[in-house]
Amino acid sequence: MRSLRLLTVGGYISYRALFGWLNPFMYTLTLLIPSVTQLAFFVYLGRAAGVAGDGYYVAGNALLAAATPSLFGMSQAIAGERYTQTLALLVVSPASRVAVFLGRALPGTVNGFVVSVWTFAVATLLFGIAVPWSAVAPLALTIAATSFSCVGLGLFNAALGLRWRETGVLGNLFLYVLLMFAGVNVPLARLPGWLSTFAQGLPVTHGANAARQLVAGAPFGHVAAQIAAEAVVGACYAVVGLAALRVFEVEARRGATLEVA
Amino acid sequence: MPRLFRVLGFGLRVHFTMLSRSPFDLWVVVASPLIFATLAHFLFGGGGPQMLVAAIASGVMGIWSSTTASGAGALQAQRRLGVLELLVASPMPFWSVLLPISIAISAIGVYSLAIGLLYVRLFFGVPIEIHDWPAFVAAVPATIAAIGALGFLFASALVRFRSASMVGNVFEWPVWMVCGLLIPVSVLPGWLQPVSRLFAPTWGMSALRGATLGSGHPWADIGMCAVLAAAYLIAGALCLRFFLHAARARATLALT
Numbered sequence: 001m002r003s004l005r006l007l008t009v010g011g012y013i014s015y016r017a018l019f020g021w022l023n024p025f026m027y028t029l030t031l032l033i034p035s036v037t038q039l040a041f042f043v044y045l046g047r048a049a050g051v052a053g054d055g056y057y058v059a060g061n062a063l064l065a066a067a068t069p070s071l072f073g074m075s076q077a078i079a080g081e082r083y084t085q086t087l088a089l090l091v092v093s094p095a096s097r098v099a100v101f102l103g104r105a106l107p108g109t110v111n112g113f114v115v116s117v118w119t120f121a122v123a124t125l126l127f128g129i130a131v132p133w134s135a136v137a138p139l140a141l142t143i144a145a146t147s148f149s150c151v152g153l154g155l156f157n158a159a160l161g162l163r164w165r166e167t168g169v170l171g172n173l174f175l176y177v178l179l180m181f182a183g184v185n186v187p188l189a190r191l192p193g194w195l196s197t198f199a200q201g202l203p204v205t206h207g208a209n210a211a212r213q214l215v216a217g218a219p220f221g222h223v224a225a226q227i228a229a230e231a232v233v234g235a236c237y238a239v240v241g242l243a244a245l246r247v248f249e250v251e252a253r254r255g256a257t258l259e260v261a
Numbered sequence: 262m263p264r265l266f267r268v269l270g271f272g273l274r275v276h277f278t279m280l281s282r283s284p285f286d287l288w289v290v291v292a293s294p295l296i297f298a299t300l301a302h303f304l305f306g307g308g309g310p311q312m313l314v315a316a317i318a319s320g321v322m323g324i325w326s327s328t329t330a331s332g333a334g335a336l337q338a339q340r341r342l343g344v345l346e347l348l349v350a351s352p353m354p355f356w357s358v359l360l361p362i363s364i365a366i367s368a369i370g371v372y373s374l375a376i377g378l379l380y381v382r383l384f385f386g387v388p389i390e391i392h393d394w395p396a397f398v399a400a401v402p403a404t405i406a407a408i409g410a411l412g413f414l415f416a417s418a419l420v421r422f423r424s425a426s427m428v429g430n431v432f433e434w435p436v437w438m439v440c441g442l443l444i445p446v447s448v449l450p451g452w453l454q455p456v457s458r459l460f461a462p463t464w465g466m467s468a469l470r471g472a473t474l475g476s477g478h479p480w481a482d483i484g485m486c487a488v489l490a491a492a493y494l495i496a497g498a499l500c501l502r503f504f505l506h507a508a509r510a511r512a513t514l515a516l517t
Contacts, residue, residue, distance in 0.1 A: 029427050037434035044444045049304035169288045176296045186303040 011103030066112030074154030146207030149234025155241025272361030294377030323373025332412030392475030404465025
């Protein structure tokens, strides 16, 4: 019960604290506008390259929009504590680490979902992409699974923040890997075989594929396996992330490098 | 006058050196050419001059990225370090302090260009064949200076805005999109195409492309970079004067 309270109340307070400085205006500036302009960039780049239609880039980049708040929001779980000099207090507390960090992951998933839905909605209007009504609910599920998998990767990024101070650089690195190799902007068929295989283990790859098929009119049953694969990828990253958090925490305590890293 | 040049030169050297040791700033300028040259390779395919131009474009994207990531928030950084009031109160005009910071932020983009060229040479075997070397060599500093001047205008206009760097970030993707870097301007909607002419990266890229391929009018484009840089500097100086006066009058320089 204590862990459940920590997970829900702790996560809620942590999210509120984030908005202590990130007000709605800043939310719009940092998340809502860039996600749409980034998508528009790739739609026009796609038109110039003539590789795929607008729908390909709209679906892929709208799903990728969930990655930005997830990766950077989760890394703030560590970097923010370090900045406010409360990281050591958090580490010495008897609270369950799993509850603490999963509590921070929950609002991150919701945030990624909201940004992704917003980007999808605006982009379909801007570029005239027709989404069948029957696809709306499965699309929402696909976006939720993708947001979760991005938060899983974000947890891993947060763990690396215990070891390396430059969490912004790490978050960017992960984001760019997704941008290039998750089948969002470059069709997997155009990548070398080994990169295409590597992409199967990345967040967004399966979600973007499912979203494209749904927009094209495929029934839910046709893409259910892809959505499940996206959720499994997210679960794997979340487990690896939580394990890495534990390992790096022990290592930091042993070497007294918690504030130094 | 010699004192003014000394402040400008010293500021440029100090800030260029500091930025060259910042992991985040270096990442910003190194990542752009690697990512966008890779994307161009997979999307457009082929090699030769087209890939060389894509590498240069991704380098210019790095210069712009650095400007939006750090340029708009240049004053915020001084505020965070606790030296903004001291700099404003110093006998030298404040623009002479801010301008070298803005130019240095764009100047580290030279790493971006170098890495872009090196990357396509080593990984994709693209020969570095520049048709007009003098124009190319002149276009690099002209592009950097013009983009730096635009950064100066941003920093000046956002002096009273605590989250200036966030506002600067908003311009990253749109300018990449409209300035004809990786995306030809002709692909954009008609109403958007004239907008590209207001931004220095458009002319800088046009000069670099022209010098590389032997097409267009690179020297005229370099001239446009100079004209735009002058316009940005004048507008920036006016903004700075207005906003600094308002901040000093209301004693809100450190609080805004």
